[in-house]
Amino acid sequence: MNFDFSDDQRLLQDAVRTMLADTSTSQAVREVLEGRASHSEAVWRNLIEMGAAAAAIPEQYGGAGLGYLELCLVAEEAGRHLVAVPLSSSFYLAAEAILRAGSEAQKQHWLPKIAGGELVATAALGSRERYRAPAPLAFEGATLTGTSPALVDGGIAGLAVLRVADELVLVDLAGAGVSRTPVPTLDPTRPLTALHFDHTPAERLPAAEAATVAARVLDGAAVLLAFEQVGGAARILEATRDYSLERKAFGRQIGSFQALKHKMAEIYTAIELARVHAYYGAWALSSDAPELPKAAAAARVSATRAYVVAAEEGIELHGGIGFTWEMDCHLHYRRARHLGQLIGSEHAWRARLADELIKEAA
Amino acid sequence: MDFRDTPEEAAFRAEVRAWLEANGQKRSRPDEVFGEGLDEAARLAAAKAWQAKKAAAGYAAITWPKAAGGRGGTAMQQVIYQQEEAAFVVPGMIFEISIGMGLPTVMTWAAPELKARFLRPGLAGEEIWCQLFSEPGAGSDTGGVRTRAVREGDEWVVNGQKVWTSGAHFCDYGILLTRTDWDKPKQEGLTMFIVDMKAPGVEVRPIHQMSGDSEFNEVFFTDVRIPDAYRLGPECGGWKVMLSTLMQERLSVGGNLPTDLHAHLIALARKCAWDARPAIEDDRVRARIADAYLQQKGVELVIARGLTAISKGKAPGPEMSITKLVAAKAMQDIAAFALELAGPEGLIGYEALGGDWRYMQRLWLGAPGARIAGGTDEILKNVIAERVLGLPGEIRTDRKVPFRELEHG
Ligand SMILES: Cc1cc2nc3c(=O)[nH]c(=O)nc-3n(C[C@H](O)[C@H](O)[C@H](O)COP(=O)(O)OP(=O)(O)OC[C@H]3O[C@@H](n4cnc5c(N)ncnc54)[C@H](O)[C@@H]3O)c2cc1C
Numbered sequence: 056m057n058f059d060f061s062d063d064q065r066l067l068q069d070a071v072r073t074m075l076a077d078t079s080t081s082q083a084v085r086e087v088l089e090g091r092a093s094h095s096e097a098v099w100r101n102l103i104e105m106g107a108a109a110a111a112i113p114e115q116y117g118g119a120g121l122g123y124l125e126l127c128l129v130a131e132e133a134g135r136h137l138v139a140v141p142l143s144s145s146f147y148l149a150a151e152a153i154l155r156a157g158s159e160a161q162k163q164h165w166l167p168k169i170a171g172g173e174l175v176a177t178a179a180l181g182s183r184e185r186y187r188a189p190a191p192l193a194f195e196g197a198t199l200t201g202t203s204p205a206l207v208d209g210g211i212a213g214l215a216v217l218r219v220a221d222e223l224v225l226v227d228l229a230g231a232g233v234s235r236t237p238v239p240t241l242d243p244t245r246p247l248t249a250l251h252f253d254h255t256p257a258e259r260l261p262a263a264e265a266a267t268v269a270a271r272v273l274d275g276a277a278v279l280l281a282f283e284q285v286g287g288a289a290r291i292l293e294a295t296r297d298y299s300l301e302r303k304a305f306g307r308q309i310g311s312f313q314a315l316k317h318k319m320a321e322i323y324t325a326i327e328l329a330r331v332h333a334y335y336g337a338w339a340l341s342s343d344a345p346e347l348p349k350a351a352a353a354a355r356v357s358a359t360r361a362y363v364v365a366a367e368e369g370i371e372l373h374g375g376i377g378f379t380w381e382m383d384c385h386l387h388y389r390r391a392r393h394l395g396q397l398i399g400s401e402h403a404w405r406a407r408l409a410d411e412l413i414k415e416a417a
Numbered sequence: 418m419d420f421r422d423t424p425e426e427a428a429f430r431a432e433v434r435a436w437l438e439a440n441g442q443k444r445s446r447p448d449e450v451f452g453e454g455l456d457e458a459a460r461l462a463a464a465k466a467w468q469a470k471k472a473a474a475g476y477a478a479i480t481w482p483k484a485a486g487g488r489g490g491t492a493m494q495q496v497i498y499q500q501e502e503a504a505f506v507v508p509g510m511i512f513e514i515s516i517g518m519g520l521p522t523v524m525t526w527a528a529p530e531l532k533a534r535f536l537r538p539g540l541a542g543e544e545i546w547c548q549l550f551s552e553p554g555a556g557s558d559t560g561g562v563r564t565r566a567v568r569e570g571d572e573w574v575v576n577g578q579k580v581w582t583s584g585a586h587f588c589d590y591g592i593l594l595t596r597t598d599w600d601k602p603k604q605e606g607l608t609m610f611i612v613d614m615k616a617p618g619v620e621v622r623p624i625h626q627m628s629g630d631s632e633f634n635e636v637f638f639t640d641v642r643i644p645d646a647y648r649l650g651p652e653c654g655g656w657k658v659m660l661s662t663l664m665q666e667r668l669s670v671g672g673n674l675p676t677d678l679h680a681h682l683i684a685l686a687r688k689c690a691w692d693a694r695p696a697i698e699d700d701r702v703r704a705r706i707a708d709a710y711l712q713q714k715g716v717e718l719v720i721a722r723g724l725t726a727i728s729k730g731k732a733p734g735p736e737m738s739i740t741k742l743v744a745a746k747a748m749q750d751i752a753a754f755a756l757e758l759a760g761p762e763g764l765i766g767y768e769a770l771g772g773d774w775r776y777m778q779r780l781w782l783g784a785p786g787a788r789i790a791g792g793t794d795e796i797l798k799n800v801i802a803e804r805v806l807g808l809p810g811e812i813r814t815d816r817k818v819p820f821r822e823l824e825h826g
Contacts, residue, residue, distance in 0.1 A: 056426065056493060057419050058718070058725040124418060296806050311809035313795075316802035323801055324739045331718035332711065338418045357711050402704070409703035412710055416683040 058334060060124060067107070067121070068128040072135070074101050079136035081383050087139040088244045088386070093211050099140040102129070103172035108146050112154070117167030123275070123341040127282045127333070134286025134394075137386055139244045141175045141208035143283070143397065147276040149176030152216045155272060156223050156262030165214060165225075177208045178216040180223075180269040183403045192252070194219040199226055199257040202249055205238045207397065209248030216260070218269055223260040230256045242393035244386060274351035276398050278336035281358035284394050285333050288326045288358075288365035291387040292319065295369045302374075315372055322365045329354070329361035349415070352408035359395040359404070366391040420721075422497075429494050433501045436474055441467075441505040447681065448776035451508045461587055464508035468542025477540045478516050485524055486537045492727050496720070503675075510632065514583060515539050519546030519592050522662045523611065526649040531611070535590070547588040549579040549612065549636060550659060554825050556581070557796050559594070559659060560604040561825065564638060566595035568645070573597075573610065575618075575641040583790070585621045585634040588614050592662065593643075594655055599821040606820050607655030611647040618642075628782035663792070674716050674744035678751045679709040681776060682758075688773070689758045696758050705754050712747035716740050735804040742797045745787035752781035 060068075079098045086092040102108040110125040112118020119125075126146070133142055150169045153162060153176075168174040192201035203209070203217055215226045226233075232253035240247040262268045296319060299310030309315055336354035339347040366387040370377040377384045395401060422430060452460035471477045472486065479495040481487020488494075520539045524532060538544045555561035564577025575595060585591070591612050598606035612619070618641035623631035650658040683706055686697040696702045719740050723733035755777035756763040759770070767774035788794050802808045815823050 056422065056721060056725070057728075058721045059729070060418060292806075296808065299808065307812075308809055311812070313799070313811065316806075316808050317795070317798040319806055319808065320798035320801035323806060324742060327719060327736065327739055328711070328715035328743065331715055331722055334418070334722070335420070335714075335718055338420050341418070344420075352707075353711055353714060356707065357715065405704050405707040406700060408707040408710065412679055412706055413683055413697065413703070416680050 058331075058338075060128060064124055064128055067110075067125055068132060070105065071102075071107050071129050071132045074105065075132050075136035075138065079138045081386075084137050084139050084244055084386060087246070090243065092139075093246060094141060094208070095139045098138055099172065102133075102138075102140065102142065103170075108142055108172070109150075109170035111146070112150055112166055112170045116154075116162055117170040119170075123278075124337055127279060127337040127340075130279045130282035131286035134283030134288075134390075135290040137244065137287065137290075137383075137390055141177065141211065143276065143280065144177040144206075144208040144212065145169050145175050147279045148178035148180065148272060148398075149214065149216045151272045151275055152178055152180065152223060152260065152268065153225070156260035156265070156268040157225070158261050161225060161258070161260065169214070174213040175208055175211050176214040176216065177206045177212040178272075179203055179206055179218060180216070180273055180398075181218040182399045183406075184400060192217065192219045194222060194224050194257060194259075197256055197258060198232075198254045199224060199252045200232075200254055202251050204249050205240075205247040206250055207245050207247060209250050210235060210237060210246055215250065218265060221265050223262065223265045223268060224257050225260055226252065226255055226257040240393075242389035244390065245393050270348075273398050274347050275340050277351040277355035277404065278333065278340045280394050280398065281329065281333040281336060281354035284358035284362040284391070285326060285330050287387055287390055287394070288322070288329070288362040291365045291369040291384070292322050292326060294383070295319065295322075295365075295372050298373055309372075318368055318372065322361075322368055325357075325361040325364055329357040332357045349408065349411040352404045352411060355398075355404040356401050356408060359391075359401040362387075362391040363395055363401075426493060426497060430497050430501060433476070433498050436476070437501055437505055440470055440474070441502075441507065443504060444506050446772075447677070447684075448772075449506050450775075451506050457587075460508075461511070464511045465542040467508055468512055472541040477512075477542075478520075481524070481536075481540070485532065486540045492724050496724060511545065511584065511587075512542060514548050515542075515544075515546040518548050518662050519590070522592050522609070522649060522658060525661060526609070526658050527611070528646065531646065535611070539590075544589040545584065545587060547582050547585045547591040547614070548662065549582050549585070549591045549593040550662075551581045552578060553580050557793055559663075560607070560656065561823075562594050562596055562607065563825070564593070564595045566597050566608060566610065566643070568597070571645050573643045573645060573648075575610075575612070575638045575643060577638050579636040579638075581624070581633045581790075582621075582636050583633045585614065585636050586623050586631070590614060591636075592649065594659055596820065597655075598653055600819045601653065602817055603815055603820045603823065604656040606653055607659070608652050609649040609655040609658040610643050611649060612638075612641065612643055616641050616643075627785065628779070674713055674740075674747060676713050676717050678713055678748070678780075679706050682706050682709055682751065682755055685755055685758050685773065685777070689760075691758075702758070705751075709747070709751045709754075712743055712751075716744050716747070719743075735800050738792075738797045738800045738805075741791060742794055742801075745784065746794065748780055748787055749784035752777045752784055756781060 078101055083095045087094060106119030107129045109118035110121040110129055111123050114120035153165055169176050190202040190204050213228050215228055217224050232255040234251045236249045238247040238249050299315055300308055302309045332354045336350040339350040370384045373384055376382055452463055475488040476498055478487045479490040479498055480492055483489040520536060523535050550559055552562050566573040566575045591614055593610045593612040595608055596606050597608040618639040620637040622635045624633055625631055686702050687695060689696040691699045723737050726733045767778050803810050
C-alpha cells in the first residue's frame with residue numbers, strides 16, 4: 056500500500072499552485088463575479104498551455120496523457136484559488152463523456168479541440184433532484200429541439216454533451232438554431248446559461264448505455280470536484296486561522312478563545328477526513344477499481360460537507376467583516392454551494408453511497 | 418498511489434492468515450466476544466495463553482526491534498496482522514496498555530538490565546502492565562499529579578492515590594507518574610517509575626463503571642518502596658516520559674475503531690420495521706448508514722496515510738489526533754442510532770431482546786469512556802488547534818508558579 060502522490064505529481068501541483076497564485080487573484084475572480092468577464096481568460100490559457108487541464112486526456116487525442124491523479128491535484132489547486140474557468144465543464148464532464156461514449160471519429164474530432172482550449176465544452180448528464188419538470192428536449196432524426204435550462208459555461212461553450220432521455224447527445228453550438236440566455240445564479244463566478252435549440256444538428260454518442268456511461272462520468276467528476284472542494288476548504292480555513300491571529304477582542308487574539316479554536320479544529324478534522332476520502336477516490340478512479348462508485352460517493356459527500364462547513368464558519372469567525380462584499384469569504388460560501396450541487400446534492404450522493412454499501416452487505 | 422498490497426505485503430498477509438487459521442478460532446458471528454461464559458480468572462488464563470502463542474510466533478509486537486523480542490517488522494505489517502486477526506475471537510482490553518504504552522515507555526527510557534528483565538515476559542503476556550497517571554485532581558491536567566515520591570537512599574517511598582487505572586486489578590506492573598519536587602513549577606517536578614503492583618502498600622479498588630463493568634480502578638499507595646533502578650528517565654524528567662506515552666495512546670485508540678459498524682447497522686436495519694416497512698428501505702436510515710461508513714473508513718484512511726508517511730521515513734505528527742477524536746464519537750453516534758432503529762424496544766437489554774443487539778448496546782455503553790480516556794475530545798481539539806493549526810495556547814496561570822503554591826481541585 057502506498058497512500059500518497061508521487062514527487063513528480065507534487066511538482067506539477069506546485070507549478071500549478073505558483074501559476075494560480077499569480078493569476079487567479081481575488082481581483083481576477085471578481086471580474087467574473089461582477090459580470091465584467093465570462094471567465095478568467097489568463098488563468099484558462101495558462102492551465103491549457105501547461106497541459107494541466109488536459110492531464111487526463113490521452114496524448115493521441117491531444118491531451119497531456121498524464122492521468123487522473125495529476126488532474127486531481129490540479130483540481131485541488133483550482134479549488135484553493137477559486138478559479139473561474141470551465142475546468143469542470145470541459146474536462147471532468149464533457150471530455151470524459153466523449154472519451155467513454157464517443158465514436159473514434161467523434162473523439163478524433165472533438166477531444167484535441169477541447170484539450171488545446173480551442174473550444175469550451177459543457178455537459179448536463181442528468182440529476183436525481185429537480186424542481187421543475189424536465190425541460191422538453193427532443194432528439195429526433197439528427198436534430199435537437201428544446202431548452203437546456205441552466206448550463207455552467209453555457210455562455211462560452213462551443214460544444215455541449217446532453218442527456219436526452221436514454222441517450223447522450225453531442226451538439227455543436229456553432230450549429231443552426233442555437234440561442235442563449237444568461238441565467239442569474241447564486242455563484243456568479245461560475246455563470247449559468249440557458250441553451251435553446253431549434254432543430255439544431257446533433258449526434259448521438261454511440262455508447263451502449265447512456266445511464267451507465269453518465270454514472271461513470273459523474274463518479275469521476277465527483278472525485279475531481281472533491282479535490283476542488285478540499286482545496287477551497289483548506290484555503291478558507293487558513294485565511295480564517297490567520298485572521299483569528301490578527302484580530303483582537305477582550306484584550307486577546309480571538310484565535311486564543313477556545314470556542315474558536317475548537318471550531319477550527321472541527322473544520323480541520325472534517326477537511327482531513329474529506330481529503331483521505333478524496334485520495335481514496337483518486338486511487339479508485341485512476342486504477343478503474345471496482346470500489347469507484349463507493350469511493351466517489353464517499354469523497355463527494357465528505358468534501359461537500361467539509362467545504363460548506365468551512366465556508367459557513369469562515370464567515371462567522373470573521374464577524375461583520377466576513378459578511379462584506381470586499382472580503383473573499385463569500386466567494387467560498389458561493390463556490391461551496393456551487394460545487395456541492397453541480398452534479399447533485401450531498402444528500403443524493405449519500406443515498407447512492409448507502410445503496411452501494413447495502414448492495415455490498417447483501 | 419496504490420491501495421492494494423505490494424507483493425511483500427500480500428505474502429505477509431497470507432502467512433498471517435495461515436497462522437491464524439492453524440492457531441486461532443474464527444468468529445462464529447461478527448460480534449462473538451473472547452471468553453464469553455468464562456469467569457475472570459479463566460478468561461485471563463486463556464488470554465495469557467493466546468498472547469504467549471502470538472509472541473512465540475513473532476506477532477505480539479511486530480514493530481518492536483528483534484532484540485526486544487519483537488519481529489523488527491513494519492507498521493504496515495502490524496496493520497495487516499490486525500486486519501486479519503479481526504476475523505478471529507481474540508482477547509481485547511488486556512494487553513493493549515502493556516504492548517502499546519507501558520512496555521514502549523520501558524523500552525525508550527529504562528536501563529538495559531531493566532529492559533532485559535521486563536520486555537520479554539511482558540510481550541509473552543506473563544506480566545501485564547497498567548498506566549498510573551490520572552488522579553482525582555489531575556486528569557486532563559496531567560501535570561497536576563500529587564502522588565508523592567520521596568527519595569531514601571537507593572529507594573523511593575511513594576504515597577498518594579491514582580484513579581481510573583484500567584486493568585490495575587489484574588496487572589503486575591505499572592508505569593507511575595509521581596511528584597518528586599514541590600518547589601518546581603508543576604510539569605518540572607514530576608518523575609516516572611516502574612511500580613510492582615503486588616508490592617506492599619499498593620491497594621487496588623475496582624470502580625463500578627456506567628457500563629456495569631469494572632475495568633478501571635482506584636489505586637492507593639501507602640509507603641510503597643520503589644528501587645531507584647526502577648526510575649524511567651531522569652529525576653524531574655517525568656513530563657517528557659509521559660508525553661511519549663500519551664502520543665502512543667491517542668494513536669492506538671483511533672486504530673481500535675471497528676471498520677464494519679455500518680455492516681452491523683445494515684444487518685439490524687434489515688430486521689427492524691419503520692412505518693411497516695423494513696427500516697433498511699427508509700432514506701433516513703440509509704443516510705445514517707452512509708455517514709457511519711464515512712467516519713469509519715475516514716479514520717482507516719487517515720491511518721493509512723500516516724503509515725505511508727512512516728514508510729517514507731516521516732513521522733506522523735499531531736494530525737493523527739483526529740483519529741481518536743473521530744473514532745470515539747463515531748462509536749457513540751453509530752451505536753445510538755442502532756438502538757433507535759428498534760424504537761421503544763431498543764431500550765430492552767440484549768439479554769431479553771436478542772444477542773444481535775449485544776454488540777451495539779455494549780458499544781453505546783462503552784463509548785463515553787472512549788471519548789474521555791487518553792485525552793477528552795476537548796483536549797484533542799486543543800492539540801489540533803495549537804499544534805496543527807498554530808493557534809495560541811490556553812492562558813496558563815500555573816506555568817511558572819512552584820507547585821506547592823497552586824490551587825487544587
Ligand atoms: C475508560 C477509561 C479508562 C481510563 N484508563 C486510564 C488509565 O489506564 N490510566 C490513567 O492514568 N488514566 C486513565 N483514564 C483517565 C483519563 O485519562 C481521564 O479521565 C481523562 O484524561 C480526563 O480527566 P478527568 O477525568 O480528570 O476529567 P477533567 O480533566 O476534570 O475534565 C472534565 C471536563 O473538563 C474538560 N476540560 C478539562 N480541561 C480542559 C481544557 N483545558 N479545555 C477544555 N476543556 C477542558 C474535559 O474535556 C472534560 O469535559 C481512563 C479514563 C476512562 C474514562
